[in-house]
Amino acid sequence: MPESSPLVPVRDVPPNAEIHPGELEHPVTPTPAFFVRCNFPVPSIDPAEHRIRIGGAVERAFVVSVEELRAMELRTVEVTTECAGNGRIGMQPPAPGVPWDDRAVSTAVWTGVPLRLLLERAGVSDDAVEVRFDGADGGELAEAGRFVSYARSLPLEKALDPDTLVALEMNGEPIPAEHGAPTRLIVPGWYGMASVKWLTGIELVTEPFQGWFQRDRYVYDPDTGEAPTPVTSMRVRSIIHRPLEGSTVKPGTLHVRGWAWSGDGSITKVEVALGGGDQWVEAALESHTTSPYAWVGWSCSLEVRTPGRHLLRSRAWDSAGERQPDRPPWNRLGYGQNAVRTIAFEVH
Amino acid sequence: MPESSPLVPVRDVPPNAEIHPGELEHPVTPTPAFFVRCNFPVPSIDPAEHRIRIGGAVERAFVVSVEELRAMELRTVEVTTECAGNGRIGMQPPAPGVPWDDRAVSTAVWTGVPLRLLLERAGVSDDAVEVRFDGADGGELAEAGRFVSYARSLPLEKALDPDTLVALEMNGEPIPAEHGAPTRLIVPGWYGMASVKWLTGIELVTEPFQGWFQRDRYVYDPDTGEAPTPVTSMRVRSIIHRPLEGSTVKPGTLHVRGWAWSGDGSITKVEVALGGGDQWVEAALESHTTSPYAWVGWSCSLEVRTPGRHLLRSRAWDSAGERQPDRPPWNRLGYGQNAVRTIAFEVH
Numbered sequence: 013m014p015e016s017s018p019l020v021p022v023r024d025v026p027p028n029a030e031i032h033p034g035e036l037e038h039p040v041t042p043t044p045a046f047f048v049r050c051n052f053p054v055p056s057i058d059p060a061e062h063r064i065r066i067g068g069a070v071e072r073a074f075v076v077s078v079e080e081l082r083a084m085e086l087r088t089v090e091v092t093t094e095c096a097g098n099g100r101i102g103m104q105p106p107a108p109g110v111p112w113d114d115r116a117v118s119t120a121v122w123t124g125v126p127l128r129l130l131l132e133r134a135g136v137s138d139d140a141v142e143v144r145f146d147g148a149d150g151g152e153l154a155e156a157g158r159f160v161s162y163a164r165s166l167p168l169e170k171a172l173d174p175d176t177l178v179a180l181e182m183n184g185e186p187i188p189a190e191h192g193a194p195t196r197l198i199v200p201g202w203y204g205m206a207s208v209k210w211l212t213g214i215e216l217v218t219e220p221f222q223g224w225f226q227r228d229r230y231v232y233d234p235d236t237g238e239a240p241t242p243v244t245s246m247r248v249r250s251i252i253h254r255p256l257e258g259s260t261v262k263p264g265t266l267h268v269r270g271w272a273w274s275g276d277g278s279i280t281k282v283e284v285a286l287g288g289g290d291q292w293v294e295a296a297l298e299s300h301t302t303s304p305y306a307w308v309g310w311s312c313s314l315e316v317r318t319p320g321r322h323l324l325r326s327r328a329w330d331s332a333g334e335r336q337p338d339r340p341p342w343n344r345l346g347y348g349q350n351a352v353r354t355i356a357f358e359v360h
Numbered sequence: 361m362p363e364s365s366p367l368v369p370v371r372d373v374p375p376n377a378e379i380h381p382g383e384l385e386h387p388v389t390p391t392p393a394f395f396v397r398c399n400f401p402v403p404s405i406d407p408a409e410h411r412i413r414i415g416g417a418v419e420r421a422f423v424v425s426v427e428e429l430r431a432m433e434l435r436t437v438e439v440t441t442e443c444a445g446n447g448r449i450g451m452q453p454p455a456p457g458v459p460w461d462d463r464a465v466s467t468a469v470w471t472g473v474p475l476r477l478l479l480e481r482a483g484v485s486d487d488a489v490e491v492r493f494d495g496a497d498g499g500e501l502a503e504a505g506r507f508v509s510y511a512r513s514l515p516l517e518k519a520l521d522p523d524t525l526v527a528l529e530m531n532g533e534p535i536p537a538e539h540g541a542p543t544r545l546i547v548p549g550w551y552g553m554a555s556v557k558w559l560t561g562i563e564l565v566t567e568p569f570q571g572w573f574q575r576d577r578y579v580y581d582p583d584t585g586e587a588p589t590p591v592t593s594m595r596v597r598s599i600i601h602r603p604l605e606g607s608t609v610k611p612g613t614l615h616v617r618g619w620a621w622s623g624d625g626s627i628t629k630v631e632v633a634l635g636g637g638d639q640w641v642e643a644a645l646e647s648h649t650t651s652p653y654a655w656v657g658w659s660c661s662l663e664v665r666t667p668g669r670h671l672l673r674s675r676a677w678d679s680a681g682e683r684q685p686d687r688p689p690w691n692r693l694g695y696g697q698n699a700v701r702t703i704a705f706e707v708h
Contacts, residue, residue: 021668022668023669024667024708025667028668101671101704103636104452104686104687104688104700104702105702106635106636106637107636107637108637111635287454288448288454288457289454289455289456290453319371319372319373320369321369321459322459323454323459325454338452338453339453346636352452354449356449356461360372
């Protein structure tokens with residue numbers, strides 16, 4: 013990608029890229045800057061031919077076309093989505109997997125059919141416990157030693173949430189190929205692995221789903237012999253986008269800005285620390301949207317007079333009472349790394 | 361400092377700077393690239409007028425000029441010196457103090473008078489327990505709330521080590537001002553705070569020294585209420601200088617090179633890991649010197665074929681059986697941070 017790309021590549025094949033630091037200032041991430049996470053090559057799907065099958069433990073299995081979905085009652089939700097592996101590079105020791113820095117997170121406005129409407133039309137059987145979502149992507153996985161298709165499940169309650177969408181549009185346009193065209197699931201508040209791209213199948217299942225991306229990957233493995241548990245909602249986190257890591261600012265008043273989000277409630281407080289130690293200053297929260305699923309802006313002003321290198325941190329609290337931890341919470345595969353990040357910048 | 365400076369400034373006043381990554385390849389650091397650590401403004405001392413006073417619990421106190429020192433039996437030792445705060449930026453959470461990355465470490469060839477000769481000439485009293493060294497540097501310290509002169513002590517045993525020097529030359533030239541001209545202590549194997557610069561006084565003391573830089577700074581404070589203990593020898597550590605953090609290399613065979621050192625013995629093994637997880641490869645050790653106090657070179661070759669971002673780590677063992685820890689060992693002031701460092705580089 014050229015120098016001016018709004019994305020920073022992490023893996024070339026399949027495409028995996030983080031939002032460029034310079035694009036973090038936008039409340040709604042411009043579509044070309046939205047982070048890209050692909051487990052397999054991007055499927056090429058003809059929207060005119062595309063169908064989603066709704067079946068399994070339902071009264072009336074059916075298939076639905078993109079055209080039919082477009083004719084249904086659509087809903088629009090602004091959602092911050094973060095990769096479950098975001099921040100993996102900061103694990104100590106680093107975990108195996110795609111080495112995401114901390115910018116595998118973006119915000120978009122998604123428009124689509126509430127999944128609930130499709131489930132109601134199908135009639136969910138009493139014995140259904142989860143909904144499995146099948147993507148069109150798949151391939152040979154060395155770690156699995158076999159061909160794996162992408163699939164993930166949701167508990168019924170989250171599947172029936174009115175804001176869980178089968179999305180057709182991203183920021184008012186058809187969804188680009190790398191983001192799941194023509195139809196993807198959007199699960200507000202959950203890490204990105206739940207928002208299955210290139211959605212082709214919705215299956216009501218009567219036992220918890222045991223697929224590769226449900227039980228072997230996207231799980232918290234405590235590495236103690238205890239059973240791993242599937243990754244679900246986004247842990248409370250914040251990111252600084254002004255000043256940027258490695259940037260140079262003039263001595264004087266420093267305007268610090270960033271975002272904070274949580275999948276388990278609203279952001280209640282953000283604090284900022286200049287330098288090491290335990291001196292924290294409360295930032296002002298500045299919501300740009302009424303969506304409970306979008307990150308919240310925050311800012312504060314600090315005086316920085318000493319020329320040279322300085323450190324800066326932010327930490328967020330959510331309405332569930334959780335705060336970002338000082339150190340990365342350990343799990344073998346490096347998911348949910350929401351520890352306070354220290355950035356360095358220069359004053360000159 | 362200009363872009364081409366062999367140093368990366370961390371604080372401008374007083375001067376504090378790390379060796380530039382591009383200068384790390386030298387077994388003996390070029391003098392202009394040697395890291396600079398100053399607690400106070402650099403004293404300006406006329407070598408012709410300079411005297412060191414040896415006194416306290418001795419039989420014969422005396423003063424000695426630079427000229428007299430030069431006429432004594434000189435010894436030359438190659439020594440790797442690391443700042444006790446090196447790596448502080450990697451503490452989680454970051455500690456207060458100068459935010460050193462991991463390049464406050466350098467190697468030089470020092471020539472000077474073994475301290476032992478001066479102590480023998482003075483005749484150490486039986487009740488002496490430590491030797492205090494006074495630097496000419498000092499100033500008002502906000503944290504201390506008073507004027508503090510730089511001073512540090514050594515136990516008698518280390519002071520009497522034949523390789524502990526009152527140095528007159530650095531890399532075959534008179535010591536530059538910022539490195540302690542005209543006379544500085546060199547304490548091989550210990551963190552830099554022990555190698556008192558601008559040395560003006562050597563005092564035998566009968567009680568453990570309680571000065572600011574002995575009891576309030578350069579101490580391991582466990583932050584648990586237990587008493588802090590003075591920082592002494594350098595913990596085992598390694599650094600990668602090829603590839604450099606953030607650099608881009610071509611797919612294929614990657615030649616990895618670096619240094620390893622310990623103040624508590626020789627380096628016995630270095631391992632390298634590509635990517636996250638626990639796959640380590642043993643590196644070959646390549647000593648360039650017979651000095652037991654200089655860092656040891658190491659190298660290995662790895663195959664890296666996948667374009668994109670990759671992680672690299674090294675970890676060293678010493679003959680005392682110590683290994684670099686996976687996570688920074690916590691202490692309140694951020695000293696002795698010798699954890700394995702993860703660097704990221706690009707393959708394209």
